[in-house]
Amino acid sequence: MSSNPTPSELLSELTQAAEKQWQALQNPAVPVIYVGHATCGRAAGSQETIDGFRDALAEKGIEAEIITVGCLGHCYAEPLVTIHYPGFPPLMYQKVGAGEARVLVNSFLQGGEDPCFEYLLGALEPNDTFPTLMDYPRYLYEKRVIMDQCGLIDPHSLDHYLAVGGYQALAKALEKGDKWVVEEIKSAHLRGRGGAGFPAGIKWDIARQAEKTPKVVICNGDEGDPGAYMDRTLMESNPHQVLEGLAIAALAVGASRAILYIRAEYPLAVSTIEDAIAAAKEHNLLGERILGTDFSLEVSVFQGSGAFVCGEETALIQSIQGNRGMPQYRPPYPAVEGLDGLPTVINNVKTLSTVPSIVRKGSHWFKAIGTEKTPGTAIFSVVGDVEYPGLVEVPMGVSLEHLIFEVCGGIKDGKPFKAVQIGGPSGGCLPESELSTSIDFDSLRQAGAMMGSGGMVVMNDETCMVEVARYFIDFTQHESCGKCTFCRIGTRHLLEILTGLTKGEGSDDDIAELQTLSEETIIGSLCSLGKTAPNPVLTTLRFFKDEYLAHYREHRCPALMCRDLIAYYIDLDACARGCDACVACCPTEAIFTTSNRKKAIDQEKCVKCGECVYACPPEYDAVFKVSPPEMIPDQGIKPLDEKKEENNE
Amino acid sequence: MSKDVMVTLTVDGLEISVPRGTKLLKACLDNGIYIPSLCYLDGMDHPPASCRLCLVEIEGRPGPLPSCSQTVEDGMVVHTETDEVRLLQKTAFRLLVSTNDGKCRLCMANKHCEMQKIAKFLHMPLRTKKLRHIPKDMPEVIEEHPCIVYEPNKCVLCGRCVYICSQQNYDFALDFAKRGFNTTISFFGSREEGVGDYCRNCRACVDICPVGALNLKDERDAFLQNLQAKISA
Amino acid sequence: MVDNLEQDQEIDLEEERVLDAIAAELPGISRDVHQLIPVLQKIQHIHGYLPLGSIGMVAAHFGIPGAKVFGVATFYNQFRFNPPGRHPIKVCLGTACHVKGGEIILENFTRRLGIEEGETTKDREYSLERVACVGCCALAPVVVVGEKIESYVTPSKVEGVITEIEIQNEIAEREKAKDEQQSDSE
Ligand SMILES: Cc1cc2nc3c(=O)[nH]c(=O)nc-3n(C[C@H](O)[C@H](O)[C@H](O)COP(=O)(O)O)c2cc1C
Ligand code: SF4
Ligand code: SF4
Ligand code: FES
Numbered sequence A: 001m002s003s004n005p006t007p008s009e010l011l012s013e014l015t016q017a018a019e020k021q022w023q024a025l026q027n028p029a030v031p032v033i034y035v036g037h038a039t040c041g042r043a044a045g046s047q048e049t050i051d052g053f054r055d056a057l058a059e060k061g062i063e064a065e066i067i068t069v070g071c072l073g074h075c076y077a078e079p080l081v082t083i084h085y086p087g088f089p090p091l092m093y094q095k096v097g098a099g100e101a102r103v104l105v106n107s108f109l110q111g112g113e114d115p116c117f118e119y120l121l122g123a124l125e126p127n128d129t130f131p132t133l134m135d136y137p138r139y140l141y142e143k144r145v146i147m148d149q150c151g152l153i154d155p156h157s158l159d160h161y162l163a164v165g166g167y168q169a170l171a172k173a174l175e176k177g178d179k180w181v182v183e184e185i186k187s188a189h190l191r192g193r194g195g196a197g198f199p200a201g202i203k204w205d206i207a208r209q210a211e212k213t214p215k216v217v218i219c220n221g222d223e224g225d226p227g228a229y230m231d232r233t234l235m236e237s238n239p240h241q242v243l244e245g246l247a248i249a250a251l252a253v254g255a256s257r258a259i260l261y262i263r264a265e266y267p268l269a270v271s272t273i274e275d276a277i278a279a280a281k282e283h284n285l286l287g288e289r290i291l292g293t294d295f296s297l298e299v300s301v302f303q304g305s306g307a308f309v310c311g312e313e314t315a316l317i318q319s320i321q322g323n324r325g326m327p328q329y330r331p332p333y334p335a336v337e338g339l340d341g342l343p344t345v346i347n348n349v350k351t352l353s354t355v356p357s358i359v360r361k362g363s364h365w366f367k368a369i370g371t372e373k374t375p376g377t378a379i380f381s382v383v384g385d386v387e388y389p390g391l392v393e394v395p396m397g398v399s400l401e402h403l404i405f406e407v408c409g410g411i412k413d414g415k416p417f418k419a420v421q422i423g424g425p426s427g428g429c430l431p432e433s434e435l436s437t438s439i440d441f442d443s444l445r446q447a448g449a450m451m452g453s454g455g456m457v458v459m460n461d462e463t464c465m466v467e468v469a470r471y472f473i474d475f476t477q478h479e480s481c482g483k484c485t486f487c488r489i490g491t492r493h494l495l496e497i498l499t500g501l502t503k504g505e506g507s508d509d510d511i512a513e514l515q516t517l518s519e520e521t522i523i524g525s526l527c528s529l530g531k532t533a534p535n536p537v538l539t540t541l542r543f544f545k546d547e548y549l550a551h552y553r554e555h556r557c558p559a560l561m562c563r564d565l566i567a568y569y570i571d572l573d574a575c576a577r578g579c580d581a582c583v584a585c586c587p588t589e590a591i592f593t594t595s596n597r598k599k600a601i602d603q604e605k606c607v608k609c610g611e612c613v614y615a616c617p618p619e620y621d622a623v624f625k626v627s628p629p630e631m632i633p634d635q636g637i638k639p640l641d642e643k644k645e646e647n648n649e
Numbered sequence B: 001m002s003k004d005v006m007v008t009l010t011v012d013g014l015e016i017s018v019p020r021g022t023k024l025l026k027a028c029l030d031n032g033i034y035i036p037s038l039c040y041l042d043g044m045d046h047p048p049a050s051c052r053l054c055l056v057e058i059e060g061r062p063g064p065l066p067s068c069s070q071t072v073e074d075g076m077v078v079h080t081e082t083d084e085v086r087l088l089q090k091t092a093f094r095l096l097v098s099t100n101d102g103k104c105r106l107c108m109a110n111k112h113c114e115m116q117k118i119a120k121f122l123h124m125p126l127r128t129k130k131l132r133h134i135p136k137d138m139p140e141v142i143e144e145h146p147c148i149v150y151e152p153n154k155c156v157l158c159g160r161c162v163y164i165c166s167q168q169n170y171d172f173a174l175d176f177a178k179r180g181f182n183t184t185i186s187f188f189g190s191r192e193e194g195v196g197d198y199c200r201n202c203r204a205c206v207d208i209c210p211v212g213a214l215n216l217k218d219e220r221d222a223f224l225q226n227l228q229a230k231i232s233a
Numbered sequence C: 001m002v003d004n005l006e007q008d009q010e011i012d013l014e015e016e017r018v019l020d021a022i023a024a025e026l027p028g029i030s031r032d033v034h035q036l037i038p039v040l041q042k043i044q045h046i047h048g049y050l051p052l053g054s055i056g057m058v059a060a061h062f063g064i065p066g067a068k069v070f071g072v073a074t075f076y077n078q079f080r081f082n083p084p085g086r087h088p089i090k091v092c093l094g095t096a097c098h099v100k101g102g103e104i105i106l107e108n109f110t111r112r113l114g115i116e117e118g119e120t121t122k123d124r125e126y127s128l129e130r131v132a133c134v135g136c137c138a139l140a141p142v143v144v145v146g147e148k149i150e151s152y153v154t155p156s157k158v159e160g161v162i163t164e165i166e167i168q169n170e171i172a173e174r175e176k177a178k179d180e181q182q183s184d185s186e
């Protein structure tokens, strides 16, 4: 028996060929073009970019290899293209459309003359000639553990993953055994990245010691937060890392079945993961008797049907069982009694993606990153009014201020910062005074926000906090499963009050009700959806009370956002004669010409879409917003045709 | 009875003994300690814990907890009347009546409605002034089933009917439908051939409904006629 | 009126076709209730929607009550019960898109197409839906027309999107007419 090869030996056989191929790619004979082709890249037009390269290369008869990769996190710069031209370091270009692709082919790929500095983002390796990506302030703070290989390897190539050390952790885990793995994850103090921050090692241990078999592990890729997409990126950009983590989790708890629960709205993630499963099975990395051992794991994908609440673990289980996704009272916890009554471990995509590097590099390495209570890194999708929206991975403990102003380049167009919503619909809205808060589960919760899903929306002073609270409550009340009283009816009342406020209706009593009903819904609800839904209301009430008061006491929206409380008008002194830019853009034909041939807005017809503000040429900048609407100055406007009619009479 | 089959606990200062494995709510109700509840039924393994009325505080455990979902333990010290519990119960009740039509006198369940009982217990009116009235966006009467009538604005979505039907009939004939605030009880397919065979007209759901949201059509018609006669008389 | 009647009849006919197709597909599928949601997804994937008539068929297939299947289908956002338009329009109202005025974009489509969200135009050309985050928040506000993602959408771009489809349709129509003429003359 001892002559049987060990998992490591079997793996290294697989890896050798992959490494050779990878080495060749690092020193290419022909140019290699990497195109970011995950969902965000595709949205920005990466398919056209690829076609552009293909056509231009064919025209010029240049030989080059095109490799599609995942997302690097620099979503603001998509479509992202990296060109590795022999003799040059790999160079990354931003916003490469079909036209830019053509230019790059003509000037750079044809003979390597002009590397097109105008589109260059930076080189991927240190060198003497080009600025590198590492020179950006972003890299001072970023630390990539989970997203290490995202955007650099081809997600559809098992070989790429193997060449960068893939599945070595699985082989190691297979050799060291389940107890060792659980202890290692426990001592790494890996906390679940799905929101609650529960220690993964403890969860695994509970399931490992549960008597009932078979056991199940589930990867939670439901990602329902409307503004977070890091799980999707991980599944699309490095699917094998997720699978390896899942397999290690299964090994640790003794599960024979693994399910990846992925939203049906993420078709690319689903197909990428399915391909990866097939490839891993083919090479004995999943499926029967993995790497020659007794450990077998059946892996499947279940597509979530679009209900935010199904991210909650008990609801998720219900939906796999073919039921309505309604959360169940815990205990029993799924780790003891989960899918079909079997012990079930559920972990987030990010949690599982962290596992391989911990197993490979050891818990000490992991604990050196981040804070003592929460080691490791956090991934945020930072969107809204920042200069560089996208995905960032920072060590736990970095302050919000550094994240927003250094890593993401601060507020767009130099506008003032107002608030940041962290943790999606279950999180909270923090103002400037809280920017020194450190990013980890406990500090954020203390400040009233939540790590949650890791969605982060940065807002400038043009965003109304009452409206933001209304938006999130609208979302949660729409997504409430409707099972328990507080969440089903309570959030509906909160929405009703908030909607009133955005229209300028309300009273001091309403504000008091908002506060108490929020607090009671948090205590009274059955699951964490209801228990966290009022957070945006409570934090905005706490930090932006004045804004609430202005809405119902003065019928004024200080941020000029709530459409019932604002009006647009055209300043006749600023308006140029005869330019019809605003007239042409108005979707409801609300803009007319005045008796002195200037423009004015018919308030009855105006739907307050704001289009005319953008249409008005910057040299005139004549369209203004006011709140309350009565503030429109009286400019003695008479419509032109009205006057004509008068003359006719 | 021997010690292993009985458990002794203290509720509101009163010592009670109940069989091991009993749910706390049932233990209290059986011993004359009233706790408002809507969604719990005897014999449920995993109660839905959805109405959030049966809250109690248990010493050594965080926050108010639904008593229907706690299993009794030796030495447990339970309080059913704390301020926080009452506050939450009242809010839950207020929320439930805020969607209700409030037409008690026109309702078949008048005088034996669970909500009336709870109102009395909590000293709460059956119409809330503090909250706006938000009726469900549904017809007042739904006659989806050939002989059962459903009134969504009376329903408190306790789920008793769904549970009892699943117990009486291996294949149950009614279930929740839609989601969130619009959640409703549906008899979908009860008129369809083949699919509709599931209902055995056992009237279990009608009898278990705590509020009179489900009624037999004939009985309801007769009741309304009777009422009409009384009014005109 | 006559037009409408014809259209309605057409829809009925189509629904019948869809139901027949489903009836033919179902027997090949496992009867394990765990497959309930995958089966509903499959039907919707193939036919674009779940005709109400299919609910009973699925229930019979699994041997479970229609009310249960209806309850499941109405719980999830994914399922729709009316056929989508030829050009399904999905307006993103995720957080980032909302902050950037997604609501206004939705309103513009509503006004332009004369339908509310969740509806399909009478001629089955367009359907309008709201979705929560399609994952390109950096390009907000975002609208998905068919398979194509439109980024940085403004009210005038709404007009542009519809006009583009109309022009495409007209071109297609003319080509068709031309083809027909040609085949007539042959
Ligand atoms: C309403 C709600 C939505 C949730 N959505 C998700 C989600 O999209 N993804 C996720 O991983 N966890 C989600 N969770 C948390 C899960 O219930 C669960 O805690 C998590 O998947 C456990 O994994 P972890 O320990 O790795 O964090 C959600 C919880 C609630 C209450
Ligand atoms: S809190 Fe909301 S989502 Fe959770 S069980 Fe209650 S109603 Fe359902
Ligand atoms: S109909 Fe009656 S028993 Fe059924 S959920 Fe409604 S209130 Fe409960
Ligand atoms: S009886 Fe316990 S929550 Fe309803």
Ligand code: FES
Pocket (backbone or CB within 6 Å): A226, A227, C092, C093, C094, C095, C096, C097, C098, C132, C133, C134, C135, C136, C137, C138, C140, C141, C142
């Ligand atoms: S919020 Fe619209 S794409 Fe994310």
